[in-house]
Amino acid sequence: MTQAAQNARTRIGNSDLEIAPLALGGNVFGWTADRATSFDVLDAFTQGGGDFIDTADGYSAWAPGNSGGESETIIGEWLRERSSRDAVVIATKVSTHPQFSGLAAANVRAAADASLQRLQTDRIDLYYAHFDDTDTPLEETVAAFSELVDAGKVRAIGVSNYTADRVAEWFRIARAGGYHLPVALQPHYNLVERDFETNGLRAVAEEEALAVFPYFSLAKGFLAGKYRDAEDATAADASPRAGEAAEYLDDRGRAVLAALDAAADAHDAPVAAVSLAWLREQPTVAAPIASARNLDQLPALLASLSLELSADEIESLTAASA
Template identity: 50%
Template sequence: MTEFPTTSRIAIPGTDLEITPLNLGGNTFGWTSDVQESFDVLDAFLAAGGNFIDTADMYSQWGEGHSGGESETVLGQWFADRGNRDQVVLATKVGAIQSAAGLAHDTVVANLDRSLERLQTDRVDLYYYHYDDESVDIADQVRTAAELVDSGKVRYIGLSNYSTDRMREFFETARELELDHAIPLAIQPQYSLLARSDYEDGYMQVAEEYGVGVFSYFSLASGLLTGKYRSREDLEGVAREGQTGGYFEKDGNDRDPFTVVDAVVTVAEAHDTEPASVALAWLLAKGVTAPIASARTPEQVAPLIAATTLQLSDEEIADLDAASDGF
């Protein structure tokens, strides 16, 4: 079994949740990883000291023949088989499953119960509104969130894919309504070396203003930052090919993400480590609480965990900043 350096656990700000600073993404479970492969990944993650797992009710409705709920179902089977639910800090999301989308009160309440049934648990530690629903007033969203926490089925609330304006409105409305337990304690923005501007020019300021935990998604840019793909031809036919198109152009201008990948590989070689470890360590150096990254096989867990103890020099961080400027 691979041995890992000891990874210290940290608290999600404003909570009593102690986590490893690496959030294992569950989007592969029941999609690119079958049940046994998913169990192997999850077992390896816990064995390495990890304890924080992220999923969503809509995972993986994009897969052929899928309708959502596949990831939660696999996780629930694993909890039941291993009897280890209390060892895990569990995050899931609501609002984007096609069969019952949106954040209307009754929709959210029903979808939470369905998630709990699939997950074979009585509570979610961190429950995200996955996407804003502008047809539902923020005040009503807040009241629903407070009700979920009051029920004991949800411990803490998070937000993902809201505009910064609507996100701030959520925080302020919860305060005005004196529903402090509905104040989000986490945000989930897209952020990586290949997607910097939205976070650094907006969501970072929200996180600092409200003192919330930050859990970045697409932290490895759909696999580009693992160093596995060194040209567009390498991506042809892979499961994530369709998710990578946006990294090659922005605002009508072509970009070359492989120049950033080259810089990541150079730093990785200097540390005798994997490019994925460097890309995630850069996010931690930028103040991300715990980047989200997924693994299709147990062998892919090691580079993720290694990021939590990898110390990049100021010069290396500056070189990666320069290479990814404009992304």
């Protein structure tokens, strides 16, 4: 990694949190990556210049035998064993854990305490409302999150999977009540999923100076160049989401892959790094989120930190995915 890449930092909205512009997704920890592999990935990520880890209390309740909180537990054990808490920024989320569903105030408080216990830490750096809860008055949720900041349990607030109107409403309520404002937004956004640009979310992120952290940045592996034909999705080493990734294999998807290949060849860089570098350069995006379920997948993610695409390359990718 170049010295420039090592020195590159981005601020999370109006908070005092600064990170390297790449978030390591923790959704695989305790699911497709066991404890030992997760530790290896976390070690290599931080050694390679990364310092921002994204997880959620519900990861990975969907996996057979899991009950939720597995990812946070592994990250917490890694933090304890490596004594590395002050060297990383931790984001987690509330609303999907089977025992802590929704965003009622009592639930938010209880879920935050449970996450702190699993993470073995005294504060959550960035705490997201994971999914909107229309059964709970938004005023109640906004106040609960702000109270966690006042209590010192949370440093900054984020929202994920909200519509633009609901994000704007959160800000109206927070300002009217004198509550802490969100600083981050986590939407679904990548080269082949670009609704974020037109559904109002980018506009509200610009208006409120929100740092945007897109999830599924590599379109479930498609934008890593892993799936070039339908057979790739059924290979023995394919991920559990390979079938969904292969759905992008239409004319548009192949045009995107061709543009990615051209940029990757020009920079002698992995296709995944090009995809992440394009996303990082989009307005309001602070850092893409990407997961690695083994050490082999991590170098391509870290390579994005030092990859600078030209204006022509960015435009070519943008046009191919239009």
